Amino acid sequence: MTVTSDLSPAPVIGDGTTSRSRAGSRWRRARWPLAIVGLVLLVGLLAALPAPRTSTVALAPDNPSALGSRALAEVLRDQGVEITYVRSSAAALEAAGAGSTLLVTSDAMLSDEQAGQIAASEADLVLVEPVWLLPFVTSAADTTPEYAPSQVRTAECADPDARAAGTVTVSGSGFIALDDDATTCFPAPGGESGGGAYLVVEGERRVTAISDGTPLTNDAITAEGNAALALRMLGRHDHLVWYVPSLADSGEASGPALRDMLPPWAGPVALQLLLVAAVAGVWRARRLGRVVVEPLPVTVRSGEATRGRGRLYRRSRSYGHAAAALRAGVATRTAAQLGLPRSAPAPVVIDALARATGRANDDVAGLLYGPPPTDDTGLALLARRLDELESEVHRT
Incomplete structure (x- = not known):
C-alpha cells in the first residue's frame, strides 16, 4: 500500500527565498516603525482623553481639597x-x-x-x-x-x-x-x-x-x-x-489669549506632531562614522600662511592680535629654551628671562605682557625689541 502525503514543500521564489522567509523579513524591517506608530497613537489617545480640571485655589469650584468648594x-x-x-x-x-x-x-x-x-x-x-x-x-x-x-x-x-x-x-x-x-x-x-x-x-x-x-x-x-x-x-x-x-487681577478687561482661541484638541495634536517629528528625526538622521583623514588638494607652506595672516591683521588694523601672536611666540620659544614647561605662569617666565638676559623684571614684563601697540610703528618697534630679547636668551 502506498501512502501519500498532502504536505508539499513551500514554493521557492526565483531569488532562493520562500514566501514565509520573505514575510518574516518584511516583518523584521517593519516592526520598529509599526511599534513607533503604535506608541504615537497611544500617546495621542491618552492626551486626547478628557481629564478633570482641578486646582488648589481656596474656595475655588474646581478644588477638590479640604479648602476647596x-x-x-x-x-x-x-x-x-x-x-x-x-x-x-x-x-x-x-x-x-x-x-x-x-x-x-x-x-x-x-x-x-x-x-x-x-x-x-x-x-x-x-x-x-x-x-x-x-x-x-x-x-x-x-x-x-x-x-x-x-x-x-x-x-x-x-x-x-x-x-x-x-x-x-x-x-x-x-x-x-x-x-x-x-x-x-x-x-x-x-x-x-x-x-x-x-x-x-x-x-x-x-x-x-x-x-x-x-x-x-x-x-x-x-x-x-x-x-x-x-x-x-x-x-x-x-x-x-x-x-x-x-x-x-488688575481689573482691566483683556483680550483672549492664544490658548483660549485654539480648539481643545490643539494641545494633544501638537504634542503628537512633536513626538512624530522627534521620532522621524531619530529615524532619518545621518549616522556619522569615524573621522577620515584625507590629503588636502593644495599644500600651503607655513611661511605663506604666516604672511597671509599678517596681511589680514594689517588690513583690519588688528595691532593687538598681531602683538599678542608675536609675544606668545617669543614667550613659548624662550620658555622652552630655558627648560620651563608650557604651563609655566607669567611671573615664572618673567623671572627666568630676567635672569637669563640680565634685564629688569619690569622691562621683560612690559615686552611680553604690556599694553598693545596702536599703530604700525609701535608694532614694528615691539617686534624688533622682542627679537632682541629672544636673541639675548639664545646667546646664553
Whole structure:
C-alpha cells in the first residue's frame, strides 16, 4: 500500500527565498516603525482623553481639597445652576447681570476701583469675609471689631435661609445691622455687639455676606447646616458667577489669549506632531562614522600662511592680535629654551628671562605682557625689541 502525503514543500521564489522567509523579513524591517506608530497613537489617545480640571485655589469650584468648594459646586450644577468660574473682576462683571448671583470669595486683593465696580453690579451679591468691601456695597450694615473662633452657632433670626440651616460652623468678625433692611443671624455666644456671622440686606438686589468661608469648603460642607445655608445663598438664581480674585487681577478687561482661541484638541495634536517629528528625526538622521583623514588638494607652506595672516591683521588694523601672536611666540620659544614647561605662569617666565638676559623684571614684563601697540610703528618697534630679547636668551 502506498501512502501519500498532502504536505508539499513551500514554493521557492526565483531569488532562493520562500514566501514565509520573505514575510518574516518584511516583518523584521517593519516592526520598529509599526511599534513607533503604535506608541504615537497611544500617546495621542491618552492626551486626547478628557481629564478633570482641578486646582488648589481656596474656595475655588474646581478644588477638590479640604479648602476647596468643588463639592458645593457639583451639587449646585446638579440642581440646574450654571456656574461661571472667573479670576478677574472684569470677567466677573461681564458675566454677572440682573437675575444672576455674583459670589466674591475675598476682597483682600481688590482695589477701590474694583470694589466700586462690584458695588455697581445689578446682580445679587454674596460676599465671603468682606473686610472692607461691605461699605462700598451697602450702608445698611457694618462689620464688628469682635473676632470669634470657629464654633457652632444658631440662627436666632427670622431669615428663612438661616432658619432652614439651623446651625452653622463659622468664625471671624460678624456684622451689625444699621437699619431695618439688614438682618443679622448666627450671633457669637456671649457677643457684646449683638451682630451675627451672617448678613442679609434686602433692596433692589439682595446682598448676602458671611464672616467666614468655612461653610462653603469641602471639609465642612456636610457639618451642621452648612450645606443648606450655602445652597440657599448661591442657588437663588439659575446663573452663578463664582469670582475668586487673583494676584494678576488688575481689573482691566483683556483680550483672549492664544490658548483660549485654539480648539481643545490643539494641545494633544501638537504634542503628537512633536513626538512624530522627534521620532522621524531619530529615524532619518545621518549616522556619522569615524573621522577620515584625507590629503588636502593644495599644500600651503607655513611661511605663506604666516604672511597671509599678517596681511589680514594689517588690513583690519588688528595691532593687538598681531602683538599678542608675536609675544606668545617669543614667550613659548624662550620658555622652552630655558627648560620651563608650557604651563609655566607669567611671573615664572618673567623671572627666568630676567635672569637669563640680565634685564629688569619690569622691562621683560612690559615686552611680553604690556599694553598693545596702536599703530604700525609701535608694532614694528615691539617686534624688533622682542627679537632682541629672544636673541639675548639664545646667546646664553
